[in-house]
Amino acid sequence: MATVTYRGVSRIYPKATTKAVNELSLEIRDAELIVLVGPSGCGKTTSLRMLAGLEPVDEGDILVGGQSVLRLAPRQRDIAMVLQNYALYPHMNVADNLGFALQIAKLKKAEIKARVAEVAKILDLEDYLDRKPSQLSGGQRQRVAMGRAIVRQPRVFLMDEPLSNLDAKLRVATRSEIAALQRRLAVTTVYVTHDQVEAMTMGDRVAVLKDGVLQQVDVPGMLYESPVNAFVAGFIGSPAMNLIEGTIGSGGVTIGSTVLPVPRPLMKAVGPGRVTVGLRPEAVGLAGDGAGIPAVVSLVEELGAEAYIYAQLEHTVRGTMLGAVPDFVVRVDPKSAPRVGSRIELHVKGESMLLFDVESGVRITA
Amino acid sequence: MATVTFEGATRFYPKTERAAVNGLDLEVRDGELLVLVGPSGCGKTTTLRMLAGLEHVDEGAILIDGKDVINLAPRDRDIAMVFQNYALYPHMNVAQNMGFALRMAGVPKLEIERRVRAAAVILDLEEYLERKPRQLSGGQRQRVAMGRAIVREPRVFLMDEPLSNLDAQLRVATRAEIAALQRNLAVTTLYVTHDQVEAMTMGDRVAVMKDGFLQQCDTPRTLYENPTNAFVAGFIGSPAMNLLEGTIEPGGVRIGATVVPVANGLHKAVGKSVIAGLRPESLALAAAGTGIPATVRIVEELGAEAFVHASLVGADAVPQKPSNIIARVEPRAAPGKGELVHFQVKEGSMLFFDAASGERLR
């Protein structure tokens, strides 16, 4: 039984003015794969390392299986970690790399051999047991790194961006393998990544962090549909949700000179004044009744199965970065994508509009 | 402004069995952003470096604006390169980094200052001109690397995976910016990446390479809809196209235990072993009893859509070979794990490839 609990955990680096991790409280269930995700510097890796014992905890407590581990050295916590750069021992072959931790733990040779063989089978490494890391491909090294963790049969797996050094294609293939493997082994896993697609596809639950503060922890679907604030809304989902300012009036929300209708329950909850409107690329269409928000197409990204239009809203001030900053993304069918430079009108599909407080970013709910 | 032509360009590394780049014939049009894409070891970076002059060309020729440059030193080719790790000079500040090549070329100081400032404005680096690379974030360093290239006003830009060291989010934002920038500057650009999404979204045309050979060079749309072989079909598009072994039978193709009806055109090939290509979006959930049966292994929820990873089964629910299939579904309609589902194939969306060579059958 290995639940993991962070209780008001904080970490302040010496000579820093802000906390790297700010009173993080999180309950991770047994056998769950939870993903910590967020931009660089959000505290996700520091949180992972505090659990591992590689980083001191300045405030709060961390419990594994209900017991505090703060006083325990990393090797006493019964956890195994997969590092971003794998950190394989270059002078040992795959079998020795896999068995090293077990040798340190003084397991019997026969036992070590058996466990190594079993893990090699699970990870399809049986033909490579004699090779050194320098003779392996990137994907194989990644599997050895995972094997080293699995062979120890720990209570908790920690993974620090294990896919970031792989080719894009290999990344996509490996992430479903890791998810399937974790499900099979049923070991509590804490997984860190900066890639929200990875987080969404792999996590039983996903915890979004920003500047050391936990923003929201939920199942991927809920994070996508019910983000708790504008940051989570803009972070989860790719391309990012469009967040534009508008003014609430009697007819709906005014963006530029266009009035868009706001779903009834939301209208009741929000007061007049400025508000941030959130519209996902797929929630916007190019056809509808009445006038839409006028915009000019500046870029078309063809992805095969769909296309994304980057458009410049006519009423906003042009940016100076790299020529033109298109500020609105719309998803369209690739066959009916408009041309660059053409004028389009943006309409909201259905009731998918989200509203956020313009100051705090907190979502306004009915 | 220039065209770049590779004519039978070949590079052999000593003591290796196959050529890193093998007889490459490729033309980059004036002002075009051509992306070289492929898995590790396919030869894309070697090709770029041959054009840069950092790699020896063993056979063939490389022409810039019609003139063979393989005997010219890198600095005489009038090209600029953005390296994967940016390769900024650690001891110089941003302004000096950007101006270094111009200083080497003897450009007058005032002109250097003017160009550096202009590039800094475009790239939003004006406040950072005095800073050293170690005082910059990853995204800022990436922009300095681009600034260094822009300031030289070269005939050709070379970019070696410039986005791969950035956070995923920054990568998505920056690729649109780079594409827009290239369009504005209209400089012929050769761009290398292993990420086919980057290739698809940025390239005017995309050249897919494998094991040193060019597989296909076309617009993203054409590569997606009309791949010339199974490798390109499986490489372009994410999640990858389903490539399932099957046999042609009268009226359709047998995949596992099901015969999928095919409109016309394959009658002559009855009995032939083929690879059937089905993109995840050409599969739709259908009622029981029709279409291809499979049991759901996992469902990937991506917010705007969901992908079902399933294993093909026969009529008696026994797992069949070929086994894996990925289909795109609406997130709200996603089936649960372990469920038995049926997939219908959209009319006319299947592609066929020769089972042995991988070549496309038309």
Add this chain to the structure above:
Amino acid sequence: MRPRGSGYLFVAPYVVLLIAVGIYPVGYAINLALTTFTAHFAGLKNFVNVFHNPEFLPALENVAAFLAIWLTALIVLVVGLSLMLHSMDKRISAAFRFVLYLPAALAGSASVMLWLFMLQPGKSPWSFVLRWFGYHSLGDSLAPAHLPVVFALIAFWSGAGSWIVVMYGALATIPEEVLESARLDGAGAWRTAIRVKLPLIKKWIAYMVIGAFAAGSQLFVEPELISEATGSVVNQTWAPNQLAIYLSFRLDNFNYAAAISIDLLVAALIIAAVILLRTGLFETGH
């Protein structure tokens, strides 16, 4: 959290040695330098007396001349040679580095004997060169005016090789991409060396100067051996360190000797501090 205990255990033997053969002798020397022969406190009297000793200033001048030549040669030639080796083909430069390192593998005294032999017109294979300079005997070669140059030559010959290896290693830490970028930017071999490589090995050059200054100011083996071998040609108090030994073991004046040693130590520390502060040798954050 961190295994503190084992860390201290690892460092302990070194600390013991450091105290035993480093800090304690320095303390002892300071004590000696501040007291008289009869162990009474003497303040700075020893330092003043040493300064007035007729052999002290000449010794200082000798070593200063030697250092000027030696340090310049080290900085210019070692850095120059390393840069050249770094631009060459890897295998050729490896062979050269090996050859350049060989003399450093010789013990200091063996090097001196070798040079004595080389500097003797009549016996040396370079006799024709020596005769061309107008030297017909060892005394001519080892004329007082020549000594700083001679010692610099010997010290360079036996010391440069190691420093070249270090400097080359420093050059090897420069990412290949940065050098390729310089190539693309139009910098030839010379300009790449001056504008890209040199600034990036500043720290190692500083490290070399600090080490070389400390070793050079305490020059002993070369002048002492030549002094022994040639009898009167080079006197026994040519360098300050020799003077200290002479005072200690010939004249039993340990206090004066200690004063000289402390002088040398302080000089080396001051130079080290100046260089450290000016080049930020210990700054991290690359």
